[in-house]
Amino acid sequence: MSGEPALMSLVEVAAAIATRRLSSHEVTRAVLHRIAQWQPRLNAFTEIEAEAALKAADEADAALDKGNRSGPLHGVPLAHKDMYYDAGKVVTCGSAIRRDFVATSTSTALQRLKDAGTIRLGSLQMAEFAYGPTGHNAHYGPVHNPFALDHITGGSSSGSGSAVAARLTFAALGSDTGGSIRMPAHFCGVTGLKTTYGRVSRAGAMPLSQSLDTVGPLAQTAEDCALLLRLMAGPDAEDPTASHAPVPDYMAATRASLKGLKIGVPSNFYVDDLDKDVARILDETIATLRREGAEIVQVELPDQRQLSAACQLLLAVEAAAFHKRWLIERPQDYGPQVLMRLQNGLAIPGVTYLETMRWRGPALAAHVAATSKVDAVIAPVAPMPAPTIAESDVGSSSGAEAVIQRITRFTRPINYLGLPSLAIPSGFTKTGLPVGMQLIGRSFDEATVLGVGAAFQRATDFHQKVPTLA
């Protein structure tokens, strides 16, 4: 455990406040101090609400003095991706179109975290309308990777990845439609949980693709993600797609051993065309899991390229449908790359879209059959570490489109299947860039991947590495 409040994990700091070892004021002040140091370099926040956060921290401390604790995250300051509606607050969705949009309701996920006692620090940068995998933003500028400022964070939850990595918030909500939690987690060296489709209510979260959107956290550890998921998961009258499946004790799952678990390693696709460092780190991660007691077996997965293609078609149509009014009325207000991605959806026939929807059931059934003998599958999040901001900028680099296609290869199939996937910091390249692996689970079995992630983090310290100011 770190002695510096801002460097603690979410679970540690919540316990420190609950037991009065630290006050919410001390914690909030420590985090605001780091934000003041890092924000000019990272551009991770869209809004910092220092004064309001300190006032809320004082109120939280006063409540504790009277013996009133609002929940397991009492007095913990957090910031989230700027797409979660918070009544009375501006929610830009990373766009110019919603630069002045004031939410009139609060998203269910955010409200559940508020009910648990969290304090609002501000809001975090993101790709425009969550439609971009790099962290570039034509309106607000790119977010920078704290481990190498000229490299991307990944997107679309760019601010969430950057801020958690630099310890500017103990955790942050992201969203994952094609990889938008796992990629920033991988590129920035933090833990990120893409939840099963339907596990967490999407009510009050900006929509991108109603069939693929998922809400989930980025944090230092699997244990932190378990705590947050336990608070957010479950049915919601505001979102009929939110599942009634039982919500297990995810924290208990993080204390399990790996003995008796079988983890599958794909024999193809996810092991093809990997950068040297990523291939090495995949091997090392597998070796650690084996050493901790897991049985490692090879699995042959169905054609992942078809899943990726289906995901792209489905996402493009649903995103274009959400944006059609603004595509007609305000096309000039989109950044050029996002406008192009949205226009793609206009060109896909309705029958093709419905075929991608109809194939999801058989595709999931085929995946379940192929992985029936394992508890989870391990794979890289991406075949490469974070590219530079310049080489992934479609506007200025001729090879950028190929880079973008490459970094999203391993995430989209999982969104199409609606499966949970935990990205965990797994190592560093020779040049010091983080690399993450994803643990892909069964539908609604976040508990297993969180358990594997936590066991891996007890055996390693990659998740504890904190970037330093140059």
Place this chain on the structure above:
Amino acid sequence: MTKPGAKELKAVTEVAGIPMDANVAERIANSIGPAFEGFAAISGTLPFDLEPASFLLAQALEAGK
């Protein structure tokens, strides 16, 4: 399934109420081409009575195991 060309796309987007220049249609055709090709082996092969909701069923079946 054949990926649409720029000419078809120009017509489709006009019908959708968002007409676009030929060069934009050309760009879209190139951009979405790989996704069409990737899905070509599935398109047109699905059984008659396959419901989109079969996904939720498959998900529930897996969760129940």
